[in-house]
Amino acid sequence: MSTRAGWLSVVWLLLGVAFRRMRARLRTNALRSRAGSPGLLYAITLFGTTFLLVMLGVSLGAMVNIATDITAEKSGHYSISGYIYEKLQDYDVRASEHRAFVAAVQHAAGTERAYSADDIDAEDEEWSSTVENYAEYFEWAATRMVRTHGGSEAEWRERLKAAFQDKGAAAFVTAPDGWHENPSPDAYAVLTLLLALWWLSMVLQGDGAAFDTTRRRHPMWEWFLAFPVPQSAVFVAEALTPMAANPAMLASPLLIAILIGTHEGSVGAGIAGFAVGIPLVLSAAIAAKSVDVLVMLRSSARNRAGWFVLFGATGLLASLLPIVLYQAPALSRRLIEAILPLAEWLPSAQPLLAAGSPFGWARAMSVSVLVSSALAAPAFLILKFAIARGLDGSFGSSAAVVSTNAFRAPAAGRMGWWSDPLLRKEMLWLRRDRGALVQLIGVPLLLVGVQFINLQNVLRDVELSWNKLAGVVVGMGAYLLFVSGPRALLSEGPALALTLTWPRSLEDTLRTKVRVLFAIVSAMVEICLIIIMWMFPDDVAKLLLVALGWLLFGWSVSEKAVTLIRRPSQSGDSDALPQSQLWIASLGNFTFAIGLFTAQWQLVIAAIVLNWIFASALWEGFRIRLAFLFDPDSEPAMRPPTVLSSVLAVVGLMEASAVIGILSLWAFGTEGRLFAQVVAYGLSAVLVSAIVWNWHAKHGVSLAEIALPKPGASANQIGFILLGGAIGAVLGAAGLAYQQWLLYAPWPEISKPVQQSLEFLDRMPELRFNYAIMAIGIAPWVEEFIFRGLLFRAMRVRWGLIGAVLASSAFFTLLHPAFSWPMVFLLGATNALLFHRSGSLLPCILLHLVYNAIVVGCRI
């Protein structure tokens, strides 16, 4: 004969299951992020949650203070720091003393009690130093006012001075370090609203905010109720699970404890206050569960995860909102001013917080229990009704839809992109799956929001200009693409297996997804740019160029992002990405934004070209890898030089010369800036070539293979070398003519820097010598090796001759000063063709060498 399990033990057991589920989730996260031991992650979670709650407590206290300040200001008082308040009081006293002295001096003048000149001088001196200090106090007070209210310091200084001259120290109240001694009734009402927001944020978070749109939740009641246990125990345990499953909720009574402790200024009251928080959190757990179950009943399995992520993210944001606002007092003030009119309709939070005395605690506890019961009762009823319906089998299922004829027959000949079934499939996904909106828009926007919080300190003092705003928009757009792209394949879920039975490659599926993602992000970016155009009507033409540039740039960033895709597992998660790959793919992502922000247009153009080249370099390897997505063991190693390895060599050259440049700047001082550049370039060129050469040798590619024609090639090598020298001479002469033209060009922004650098060279003959060594002895050898020998060769395989000539020359051009771009591009393209025809680097090196010798060595 078996005994029935006890009611409490069943509740305890089931809550234990929920708690273990939370621990398992943490452990999975620990394993995935390789954050180390799960124990460490518990500790971090615990510390993080506690820290956030303390921050939240402090922030809520600050909001109450702001509300109290606003009430005080309404009656004509300004809130200033206690220190300055004391000083102003002293000043008041001192001023009346001074006035009395002056009156006494006047009164006594001409009598035998007349003051001596020394006494009057002493008093005058002391008084003027007091007045000086007094001015300084208003500086300090004004600085604080600007932080808390916004506006300008000068304006505040005058306003505060006027108030002081009008009413003396009585015009001010002191801003406390902790809570105001007497928060206004309106402030308590504002706190009630903020606590309601906190409660709601817990309800929305439910089992914990998880950003996994592919996770499906299924209720386990049927399984639990299959056991001979008291059914009400299962029901109650189910209602309370969010509290056990969500560490944030489990720790939440701490917030009430912190609020009571700081309000009463007593640790004991804080500890006792913990109990006051528990009923509120319990009611939030029940409400969260009822929301959970309602979603389960109302929404199909497909959409559930989307809703949960949406609710979880909103809840998380709502709970972080006061902390963010705490960082921006002026903004908080404006918000609180906006909600203050509501205050008279709201109950005061004071009875909940004044829990210092035993009577106060009992009162707070009763308030907490009463409020919680009122909040939990409807949630409980919803839950009871919903579970009963759920057990009847009425879980949300997908309603039948009328067949849409979404997929059409391919028209005769080529299929238009709009009727591509892959695109139509994505459109149906967007239309029907709530998870799609969350995945494509919600989660990325949340991440952008978090980045904005990170950036707010940088952006706070930035004066608004069209290029800075556009820079931020473009940077955020690139970031959005970069975080969403690698998740593109996740939307296929397990149905990815179905796509593998189609006679179209996975690449087609991915490209369609990239297009949709790019279209959505671009729409957001372009809308923001239109708003900026509206703000800066004078710069519309430039902003139109940025809008066009974004389309080119964003497309390549989305192409790059998609190469980070991993194989999704059955559970919908994907494997971790190798750091090196992530690093390479993120190179250049923000160059466009930085160029715009800092108004370096050369960088903007470079960003667009660089990203196109990076994107195709990454796709070269990705296309091969994609065939082995499910069979990574068989993936063949690519024989260098690949576009990617060549691009990395170029970037290595740039980075090395930048680093060595800074070091030599330090060694030679700013005077020898150009000299430092020459030394840096020379050193890094030799260093990088040696490393690249060695790396290729290790991968079985010899220098001869890169630099010399294939053995037995019939081309006349001597002829090509002579041709190279001849073209070099012609180009060199053209280069000199171009230089001359630049010198006398009608645009000073072009002619001036050219003039200056030529004059500089004339003044310093030894620099010209160094320049010549670099331009003849190093650059032709290293640059031909990297740009023609590696980059052009690798691009030719993928892009065909014309594409490779243009792209490799464009890349080569970008690394030179902007005024030399046309000639450098011509040289790059000529050399690429010469290398293609001869198969040898020697004619190219000679051409480059002769050109450099003429341009650097000759002076018309």
Place this chain on the structure above:
Amino acid sequence: MIRLEKLSKTFAGKHALRQVDLHLPRGEMWGLLGPNGAGKTTLFRILMGILKPTSGTATVAGLDAFDDRLAVKRVLGFLPDEPTFHSYLTGREILELCSAMHGLDPQRVVRRLSPLIDRMQLSGALDSFAEDYSRGMKKKLGLLLALAHEPELLILDEPTNGLDVEGTALFFSLMREQQAAGRTVIFSTHLLGQVESLCTHAAIIHHGQLIANGELATIAASASIDGGSLEQAFVALTQSPDASLRAGITLPTQRP
């Protein structure tokens, strides 16, 4: 139709398939037998071009299974053990999508298959989301997708897994009809009765090795000591494959 030559596949040093030689002629129905983990699914994934052989070759209708994988998918219809679909599409839309992906007119394909849809008793559910289908219904939809482009070769991984008696009978007759229409059918199972009732030929795979291959009668006769059933042969072969191989029981890969 399918030709495997010295086909081997290793995963991180572990042999999933070893030196498999097999030639399946056009127009036949073959059962691929083997215990769990024998390498049946790996073999199918190689034929689908999802995995690349570590060594040896696999060709389908004269096409290399990996290098020509897109072309192979035009001649091959595949029913996986657990068919998976896009959760936001209805059964009809999935069928239309797959037809369009094969470059066919979706409406025409649905019309062509509608007698079959009726036989499967799927017409009522066709406009519901496939994620709400039962396991058997998913299997039926999976088979419709495999037949959508009228492939020359059908590969069915555990086709009757999860089907009820009626469904199993329907699948059997459909497989026979496909063979009668001149198509090659290969299916995996661990139910010997299915092989005996459906086909004349089978291949037995065990620990990644092809241990028997040919006519059922020959397999049964050569492997079992008392000249008994296929089941006895299967047990004898899979329990001591090395011994049976040594005894020269490897069967001819070509039909006589």
